[in-house]
Amino acid sequence: MLKSTQVSTTVPFGSMKPLYLLLTIAGSIAPWFWLLQAPSALLSPTLFLQHAFANNIATALTTDLLISAIAFFCFVWIELRRLNTSGSWLILYIGLTFGVGLSCSLPFFLYRREYLLERAG
Numbered sequence: 001m002l003k004s005t006q007v008s009t010t011v012p013f014g015s016m017k018p019l020y021l022l023l024t025i026a027g028s029i030a031p032w033f034w035l036l037q038a039p040s041a042l043l044s045p046t047l048f049l050q051h052a053f054a055n056n057i058a059t060a061l062t063t064d065l066l067i068s069a070i071a072f073f074c075f076v077w078i079e080l081r082r083l084n085t086s087g088s089w090l091i092l093y094i095g096l097t098f099g100v101g102l103s104c105s106l107p108f109f110l111y112r113r114e115y116l117l118e119r120a121g
Helices: 019-037 038-045 045-054 056-082 089-099 102-120
Strands: none
Touching: 019 102, 038 045, 045 056, 056 089, 056 102, 089 102
């Protein structure tokens, strides 16, 4: 029989917010650095998708990213409800994901989640 254990949710070395904020900034800059190397693909959704699925490796990375984004949106929806926060924040995270990248929206969500947990606790 498994016993119930208490697991601490506090971080032993302080808040994770500075790390999440740093990752949000890096996740805002890094994808756009590479996207701006091919500005014509940004102006044409067809060309963008051709590049995203250009070969097996690009297809694998694109598919992985899309599945990760869907899982992230499900997690956000559940966490927003659990934290008693407006569901309209989900629209912001979806916009950040498709407008900047998951590398920006995920750490930003984690930053905001830490903020809400600190404020509630």
